[in-house]
Amino acid sequence: MTAVGLGKIILLGEHAVVYGYPALAAALDRGVTIAAVPTPAGGSLRIDIPAWSLKVSATDDHPVARSLCAIADELGIGRPTVTLVGDAQIPPGAGLGSSAALAVAVTRALLLHDRRKADRAVVARAADASEMLMHGRSSGVDVALAIAGGVGVFRKATGLRSFKSQPLRVLVGPSGAPRSTAAMVDRVAHETHEVVDDARLRELGGLTDTGTTALLASDLVGLGAAMNRAHQILAGLGVSTEQLDALCEAARVTGAHGAKLTGAGGGGAVIAIAPRDREQAVLSEWKKAGVTGFVATIGGGVS
Numbered sequence: 119m120t121a122v123g124l125g126k127i128i129l130l131g132e133h134a135v136v137y138g139y140p141a142l143a144a145a146l147d148r149g150v151t152i153a154a155v156p157t158p159a160g161g162s163l164r165i166d167i168p169a170w171s172l173k174v175s176a177t178d179d180h181p182v183a184r185s186l187c188a189i190a191d192e193l194g195i196g197r198p199t200v201t202l203v204g205d206a207q208i209p210p211g212a213g214l215g216s217s218a219a220l221a222v223a224v225t226r227a228l229l230l231h232d233r234r235k236a237d238r239a240v241v242a243r244a245a246d247a248s249e250m251l252m253h254g255r256s257s258g259v260d261v262a263l264a265i266a267g268g269v270g271v272f273r274k275a276t277g278l279r280s281f282k283s284q285p286l287r288v289l290v291g292p293s294g295a296p297r298s299t300a301a302m303v304d305r306v307a308h309e310t311h312e313v314v315d316d317a318r319l320r321e322l323g324g325l326t327d328t329g330t331t332a333l334l335a336s337d338l339v340g341l342g343a344a345m346n347r348a349h350q351i352l353a354g355l356g357v358s359t360e361q362l363d364a365l366c367e368a369a370r371v372t373g374a375h376g377a378k379l380t381g382a383g384g385g386g387a388v389i390a391i392a393p394r395d396r397e398q399a400v401l402s403e404w405k406k407a408g409v410t411g412f413v414a415t416i417g418g419g420v421s
């Protein structure tokens with residue numbers, strides 16, 4: 119049996135969410151799948167995801183090995199002689215929630231293998247332990263969506279509040295530039311002096327509210343405008359790059375309603391929403407810039 123963890127995008131509110139503001143986020147219709155199979159020759163817990171060229175044993179000195187151990191420890195299962203064989207439909211390290219998707223899929227696969235119920239709270243605790251190792255301070259939005267799917271507003275204090283929306287097509291452009299979530303979170307902390315009432319963080323939080331209302335009303339022009347402004351603020355906080363700015367601008371001049379970086383920034387991915395008849399033109403502009411984007415459909419129900 120295969121276990122799944124979904125990738126995610128943050129439509130609005132990244133970084134501000136770390137300071138308690140709301141973020142509008144959605145699971146992607148793709149992520150990481152894992153099956154646990156007995157390791158033929160015995161030996162330690164290991165993981166093999168050819169799509170990411172990842173082959174690691176729990177005893178290795180590797181971040182994914184430490185994450186595997188953190189999950190196994192949280193589940194109290196020692197080191198089973200199991201190989202976790204996986205596939206991934208999202209790139210790693212691109213701000214699309216790959217590490218949370220991996221942690222959730224691994225946790226679910228280990229629970230399945232142990233014939234234990236994949237209780238949401240248990241999965242969340244184990245995946246959070248892994249995310250803590252990977253990213254340090256994190257809001258928990260990636261794990262919440264990797265587990266629950268759907269679309270919703272996430273707050274650190276109250277978790278994910280899912281809601282129904284019309285399915286929304288979002289263009290996703292993984293820039294290919296590596297980045298570190300922890301470094302970007304630190305940059306914003308430095309920039310804002312961690313003052314929760316910082317005007318830029320407050321505006322980002324307000325844009326989440328405006329954008330959520332627009333999404334619920336299927337007002338793509340309003341949602342796009344909120345995304346454009348959010349990108350501007352995030353750039354001012356120092357988490358955009360010339361490449362991300364250029365990809366967003368290319369989407370806008372090609373007819374997108376809005377475009378922004380998604381996730382921590384400093385590299386990673388951009389997202390855009392565009393009229394249906396402009397989508398391919400945006401994707402081909404990105405392609406000219408060396409980025410292979412895709413269209414993800416988000417929302418459409420509550421899990």
Ligand code: PMV
Nearest residue numbers: 132133213256257299381382
């Ligand atoms: O780029 P990602 O997927 O790691 O997203 C990070 C989102 C932040 O708001 C910057 C941090 C967080 O934990 O919410």
